[in-house]
Amino acid sequence: xxxxxxxxxxxxxxxxxxxxxxxxxxxxxxxxxxxxxxxxxxxxxxxxxxxxxxxxxxxxxxxxxxxxxxxxxxxxxxxxxxxxxxxxxxxxxxxxxxxxxxxxxxxxxxxxxxxxxxxxxxxxxxxxxxxxxxxxxxxxxxxxxxxxxxxxxxxxxxxxxxxxxxxxxxxxxxxxxxx
Amino acid sequence: xxxxxxxxxxxxxxxxxxxxxxxxxxxxxxxxxxxxxxxxxxxxxxxxxxxxxxxxxxxxxxxxxxxxxxxxxxxxxxxxxxxxxxxxxxxxxxxxxxxxxxxxxxxxxxxxxxxxxxxxxxxxxxxxxxxxxxxxxxxxxxxxxxxxxxxxxxxxxxxxxxxxxxxxxxxxxxxxxxxxxxxxxxxxxxxxxxxxxxxxxxxxxxxxxxxxxxxxxxxxxxxxxxxxxxxxxxxxxxxxxxxxxxxxxxxxxxxxxxxxxxxxxxxxxxxxxxxxxxxxxxxxxxxxxxxxxxxxxxxxxxxxxxxxxxxxxxxxxxxxxxxxxxxxxxxxxxxxxxxxxxxxxxxxxxxxxxxxxxxxxxxxxxxxxxxxxxxxxxxxxxxxxxxxxxxxxxxxxxxxxxxxxxxxxxxxxxxxxxxxxxxxxxxxxxxxxxxxxxxxxxxxxxxxxxxxxxxxxxxxxxxxxxxxxxxxxxxxxxxxxxxxxxxxxxxxxxxxxxxxxxx
Numbered sequence: 001x002x003x004x005x006x007x008x009x010x011x012x013x014x015x016x017x018x019x020x021x022x023x024x025x026x027x028x029x030x031x032x033x034x035x036x037x038x039x040x041x042x043x044x045x046x047x048x049x050x051x052x053x054x055x056x057x058x059x060x061x062x063x064x065x066x067x068x069x070x071x072x073x074x075x076x077x078x079x080x081x082x083x084x085x086x087x088x089x090x091x092x093x094x095x096x097x098x099x100x101x102x103x104x105x106x107x108x109x110x111x112x113x114x115x116x117x118x119x120x121x122x123x124x125x126x127x128x129x130x131x132x133x134x135x136x137x138x139x140x141x142x143x144x145x146x147x148x149x150x151x152x153x154x155x156x157x158x159x160x161x162x163x164x165x166x167x168x169x170x171x172x173x174x175x176x177x178x179x
Numbered sequence: 180x181x182x183x184x185x186x187x188x189x190x191x192x193x194x195x196x197x198x199x200x201x202x203x204x205x206x207x208x209x210x211x212x213x214x215x216x217x218x219x220x221x222x223x224x225x226x227x228x229x230x231x232x233x234x235x236x237x238x239x240x241x242x243x244x245x246x247x248x249x250x251x252x253x254x255x256x257x258x259x260x261x262x263x264x265x266x267x268x269x270x271x272x273x274x275x276x277x278x279x280x281x282x283x284x285x286x287x288x289x290x291x292x293x294x295x296x297x298x299x300x301x302x303x304x305x306x307x308x309x310x311x312x313x314x315x316x317x318x319x320x321x322x323x324x325x326x327x328x329x330x331x332x333x334x335x336x337x338x339x340x341x342x343x344x345x346x347x348x349x350x351x352x353x354x355x356x357x358x359x360x361x362x363x364x365x366x367x368x369x370x371x372x373x374x375x376x377x378x379x380x381x382x383x384x385x386x387x388x389x390x391x392x393x394x395x396x397x398x399x400x401x402x403x404x405x406x407x408x409x410x411x412x413x414x415x416x417x418x419x420x421x422x423x424x425x426x427x428x429x430x431x432x433x434x435x436x437x438x439x440x441x442x443x444x445x446x447x448x449x450x451x452x453x454x455x456x457x458x459x460x461x462x463x464x465x466x467x468x469x470x471x472x473x474x475x476x477x478x479x480x481x482x483x484x485x486x487x488x489x490x491x492x493x494x495x496x497x498x499x500x501x502x503x504x505x506x507x508x509x510x511x512x513x514x515x516x517x518x519x520x521x522x523x524x525x526x527x528x529x530x531x532x533x534x535x536x537x538x539x540x541x542x543x544x545x546x547x548x549x550x551x552x553x554x555x556x557x558x559x560x561x562x563x564x565x566x567x568x569x570x571x572x573x574x575x576x577x578x579x580x581x582x583x584x585x586x587x588x589x590x591x592x593x594x595x596x597x598x599x600x601x602x603x604x605x606x607x608x609x610x611x612x613x614x615x616x617x618x619x620x621x622x623x624x625x626x627x628x629x630x631x632x633x634x635x636x637x638x639x640x641x642x643x644x645x646x647x648x649x650x651x652x653x654x655x656x657x658x659x660x661x662x663x664x665x666x667x668x669x670x671x672x673x674x675x676x677x678x679x680x681x682x
Contacts, residue, residue: 013609018608033373041368048368054368057629057630058373061357061358068347072351102404109596112575113592113593118589134568137403162576163576166576170231170584176233178584179579179589
């Protein structure tokens with residue numbers, strides 16, 4: 001469909017070993033989902049039809065996922081997933097390292113949702129979150145102290161402005177409930 | 180026809196109030212900004228604004244969302260041309276020729292071409308919507324549960340096959356989305372599936388929080404990994420589109436418009452597929468192939484026209500079949516349902532004026548986009564340079580509000596987080612998100628029509644394969660699956676090439 005010389009990011013194939021792991025995970029997940037589905041009551045004793053049984057449709061989906069995972073796993077093995085790791089890395093790339101920025105971003109977002117929302121007013125939660133997020137990512141230890149403090153001050157202003165603006169606009173102008 | 184024009188006039192008249200026009204202007208502006216900023220997508224914009232417009236009357240709300248949608252798809256070309264980074268996935272094709280033109284000192288001309296191509300593309304798409312929607316609606320009125328079942332299955336399968344990337348992973352994502360849609364109370368006996376005793380899970384997985392997570396939170400996480408963006412282009416030449424560009428490439432415009440509408444109609448493909456397909460077709464047909472990738476006016480025009488015409492194209496199946504043609508169209512469909520509209524074959528019967536209102540909304544949004552295309556160039560350069568470290572936390576706050584606001588459940592915020600993680604991981608593992616979202620959207624439709632069809636047929640599967648339209652849809656579905664198997668498609672192509680020689 002995308003007939004061009006450059007592949008979009010999701011079109012670049014994953015290494016076969018990765019596909020094999022995906023197949024294993026989907027197989028386990030699908031099997032568990034199918035087992036839970038077929039354990040659901042059928043209501044046939046209450047004169048229900050078998051094709052209206054609650055577990056039928058999700059069970060079918062789960063079985064299809066299991067079959068697709070077997071296909072994916074078989075294909076990955078044919079492409080050399082069980083060979084040594086060097087053969088599974090494309091274009092001499094090194095194994096992916098943990099991305100610190102990504103981990104930090106995810107951690108701060110989680111802290112906002114789990115640690116702040118519902119415990120303090122939303123405008124304050126948003127202000128603290130934006131301030132913390134911006135300060136952490138703009139922090140550079142090689143900068144002079146005055147510049148670092150200025151960045152923190154700007155982050156705090158941004159946080160406060162975000163908290164107040166979002167609350168005012170959503171609650172007062174558009175009558176939307178906030179957490 | 181005169182009745183139709185009169186209804187269209189009434190629809191236009193209804194929107195010509197200062198309040199509505201003010202909404203049009205800020206929504207289109209916001210849409211262009213969202214589209215221009217790398218890391219923000221049209222889907223995210225429409226999903227977040229669905230929350231904001233919750234308390235508005237339905238016509239006003241849908242108008243705002245359409246302006247955001249149209250603006251965001253267009254806005255991606257700004258950063259594509261100025262920064263060589265597509266603002267939305269749909270603008271990726273525009274970087275190939277837009278940025279080289281900017282490097283040659285023709286950034287203004289490039290933006291003028293993208294504005295004119297986008298405006299004309301949307302107009303073409305609106306014309307197709309006006310002509311095709313009544314015909315498709317009439318056809319769809321004859322559909323029963325058997326046909327609707329196959330439409331849902333076909334939608335998920337086609338999204339997996341054609342959305343790009345690995346079809347096998349597309350099918351896995353699609354069936355995962357269908358399975359997730361079964362979580363919660365089922366419709367016949369109110370049995371709580373996969374709830375494990377949790378009341379929140381018994382209420383099911385909300386579509387909007389899932390969409391905000393998959394397209395909002397996942398993008399925030401991806402954006403934080405990216406490098407800092409720097410503007411290379413500082414000087415902007417004239418941005419006024421040249422009539423000779425439009426006249427010289429009129430065939431390209433028509434071709435790209437038609438491709439864009441067609442791809443927009445196909446479920447789950449989206450504006451990026453439309454842009455790339457239009458670009459590729461233009462290059463194949465061009466007499467100036469060597470210029471493509473180096474600053475081709477024709478290439479940029481094709482990409483922009485294709486992606487813009489796919490916006491009305493994606494709305495056609497929403498109105499006629501309740502089948503979204505793209506991810507933003509899926510959110511738009513969810514917004515229509517939230518506002519009490521019932522997209523699908525009966526919409527033209529229950530609310531015929533809405534069809535004309537949609538046409539009027541698209542036309543007004545297109546004109547507003549044209550105006551901003553001239554006015555917003557220099558201010559937008561400054562907006563593009565907002566550091567991600569400051570923008571992304573604000574976006575995340577809006578995602579949290581968006582997930583919470585519709586049903587006021589904190590659980591939906593957790594759903595958003597989970598889907599953000601799922602979306603991010605799936606992208607890293609080379610899955611396309613479109614089939615997952617389509618599965619989530621179509622799951623309810625598929626299950627209801629499957630069980631209703633089985634009840635009607637007394638448990639027999641025969642009508643699913645013997646009714647004429649069902650048989651065609653079933654065959655298309657099976658062919659799509661078989662075609663995605665490389666051995667089958669290669670064998671079929673070899674067979675076709677051999678036949679003329681043996682005859």
